[in-house]
Amino acid sequence: MYSLMAAYGVGWAVIMLYLLTLAARQRKLSETLQRMQLGGEERRVQ
C-alpha cells in the first residue's frame, strides 16, 4: 500500500514540478517581453 502511494505521489509531484517550471519560465519570458516593449517605446520617444 505504501509503495502504491509513493509511486502515485512521486508521479504527481513530477507533473506538478514540471508545471511550476513552465509557469516560472513563462513569467521570465513575459518580463523580458515587457522590458523589450518598454525599451522600444523609450527609443521612439527619444
Add this chain to the structure above:
Amino acid sequence: MLLAALWWALIGAPTEATMGTIQRIFYYHVPAAAASWTAFLINAAASLAYLKTRSLKADALAVAGAEVGLAFLTINLITGPIWARPVWGVWWEWDPRLTLTLAMWVMYASYLMLRQLTPESDHQPRLAAALAIFFAADIPIDYMAIRWWRTQHPQPVLFGGPDSGLAPRMLAALLLSMAAFLALMGMLLWLRYRQERLSQRLRLARQEQILSAVL
C-alpha cells in the same frame, strides 16, 4: 478525465491475484511510458520537418516533445523500481527493457542539455534535429525489447500475442489512464510549444535591436 482514471486505477479495477495492490502502479507506469514515447515520436517527426523546411515552428515542437517526453519518462523510471522492489526483491535489474529505457532518458536529457548549453547559432537546431532522429531509433527497440528478448520485465499485456491480455475492467482502467495521460501530454506539449515560440520571437527581436543599434 485524470480524476476518473485515478478512480478506476485505485478502486474501479479489480485487485490482481498474484501481486495484490502493488500491481495498480501499472495504471500509472504504462500510460507514462506511452505518453513519453508519443512525445519523443513527435520530437523525431518535428526534427525531420525542421531539417527539410528549416521551419522555426518545427524546431519549437521538437524542443517541446523532448522536454515533455522526458518528464513522463522520469515518472515511468521512478514508478518502475517502486513496483519492482516488492515484486522482484530488487529495485533495478539490468535487463534489456530497463537498460534501454534508462539509455533513452540519458539521450533526451543530453539532447536538452545540448540545446541549453551550446551558443545560439544556425548549427545548433540542425545538430539537435540530427541527434533527435538518431535517438528515436531507441523507441521501437525499447518497445520490442520485451518481445524480442527474455526479460525480467513482465511480458506485454497488449498486442503481445495469444497468451497476453487483461480482464475487461483492468483493460478499461488501463485505456482510460492511457487516454488521460495522452491528453495531459498534449496539453503540456502545447504550453511548452507556445513558450518556445515566444522565446524564438524574443531572440529574433533582440537580434534586430542589436543590428539596428550597430547600423
